[in-house]
Amino acid sequence: MSTSERIQEIKARLAKLRAEELELESELVKLEGLNQREAAHVVKKDHLAPDDIRRYSRQLLVPEIGVQGQLKMQNAKVLIVGTGGLGSPCAMYLASMGIGTLGLIDHDVVDNSNLHRQIIHTEAARDVPKVVSAHTSLSRLNSSCRVVVHDVLLDSSNALDTMRGYDVVVDATDNAATRYLINDACVMLKIPLVSGSAVRLDGQLTVYNYNGGPCYRCLFPTPPPVETLSNCSETGVLGVVPGIIGCLEAMEAVKVITGKKQEEKPNMLLYSYTSQPHFRSIKLRPRKPSCAVCGDAPSITELVDYVAFCGSGPNDAAADLHILQDPSQRISCRQYSGVVHSGQPHVLLDVREKVQFDICQLPNSLNIPLADFDKRQQELTDIVAQANGRPIYALCRRGNDSQYAVQYIRNKLDYKECYDIVRGLLGWQADVDSEFPAY
Amino acid sequence: MSITVDVEFSGGLELIMKDKVRQATVSLPATADGKPTTVRQVILYVRDNLVADKPQLFSTENTVRPGVLVMINDSDWEVEGENDYQVQDKDKVLFISTMHGG
Ligand SMILES: [Zn+2]
Secondary structure, eight states: OOOOOOOHHHHHHHHHHHHHHHHHHHHHHHHHHTTHHHTOOOOOOOOOOOHHHHHHHHHHSSSSTTHHHHHHHHHHHEEEESTTTHHHHHEEEEHTTTEEEEEOOOOOOOGGTTTTTTTTGGGGGGSBBBHHHHHHHHHHTTTEEEEEESSSOOOTTTTTHHHHHSSSEEEEOOOOOHHHHHHHHHHTTTTTTTEEEEEEEEEEEEESSOOOOOOOHOOOOOOOGGGGOOOOHHHOOTHHHHHHHHHHHHHHHHHHHHHHHGGGGEEEEESSSSSSSSSSEEEEOOTTOOOTTTTOOOOOOHHHHHHHTOOOTTTTTOOOOOOHHHHHHHOOOHHHHHHHHOOOOOOEEOSOHHHHHHOOOOOOOOOOGGGGGTTTTTHHHHHHHHTSOEEEEEEEEESSSSHHHHHHIIIISOOOOOEEETTTHHHHHHHHTTTSSOO | OOEEEEEEEETTTGBBBBGGGEEEEEEESSSSTTOOOOOHHHHHHHHHHBSSSSSTTTTTTEOTTTTHHHHHHTTHHHHHHHGGOOOOOTTTTEEOOOOOOO
């Protein structure tokens, strides 16, 4: 056998072993779930076993941790909501550092587009439930950490039961509705909440509901307008940014567990790749006596409908808008495909941001981002003049911005031969060309 | 008499500003209608002069929109009296949009 044949053989065998490992972990997760009542009875440790002393020696030597801190960590129960970009490193570090019980909540499966930032998951785990994939990585890292998985979509019907009994909750989610839900449940259950978020090249970190400090609602009593809500699949994020914030969430959880956090005043840490300095800490208000949930006379005493409250839920992609009322101003992706095939002369105007246009585009398309229409009106006027009665088709990622573009060209530039391609490139991938790399 | 105030945008607010500016120095009269200038006037100035094309992404009801924190010299404006805080020359006002991604 040649060297390269042997390499191929080893790789194939490893792939098989990895798949088998995930299958076994999946079964283990199920059985442990059935067994949970017995397992829930964990005996508190009052001293470190010799193996633990060796294993954690480097952190026992840190005076702020020491034996007492390590024991507190080994007796602690931390719940991480979300095993994505923030939850991955947070869970891995907490398990490695010797947290006794780690709860994980996630209801998603691993997707290829997760892997650049969700480092607890692997290529082999594609389409596997994230909690199973995370369980696999954590049992490799530290088999003495008790990992309890909750494969549920957290909502007001199950949040209190799922979260009860944990000493610290880590918010590692990606949407406003779940953030309000977790906050309110933490207030009701009197659990400190370590909260992080990361978008693009920026991150934010705060500990809520702790030591006289504010809760999330003290800071943000009213949810932001739906128009401002965005998540990673729409706006993008550099892989390491949630990694930075997720690691800091693990740090804050340790500080809460060991009690060192009590020495700090409420603050929010901001991280930004662009600003100088990269990190800054800002002082926050104390708990607000008038807060609707943690105040002196709270008006919210049980969990509410958070999707209705925020106008958008955990799985909501951007809504499909209906800006153009007249259906004759819109054509489907299939119809547009017909236009291309018949060779009918036309102009295809892609109105996405340049950074998106650079990722993928249809042949012969012109790119003027919608946001630049005013600035580049002369170019648009030239395009209209050259089109000279021939149709202009406006295109974007999902068919929202393209409708605004059609409105602009029809009304401001007074060119009526302008049409929207319904559902944009996502529709093109779904209905015309499944090989098209829509993102 | 006029005062200058450093304004800064974070958490994605910089993206809705003209030329996506993160920082700007704005000059305002020290008083308005005989009263000292407040941070509310700074907010309205930003809304009317720095926001690119969707003012509602920054401000509603003559203050910042829900989901935006205002920090005055690195402290939560809640402690300083929110909209009515009287801005001083060389104050630093930081606007932070809460982010939800992860
Ligand atoms: Zn509160």
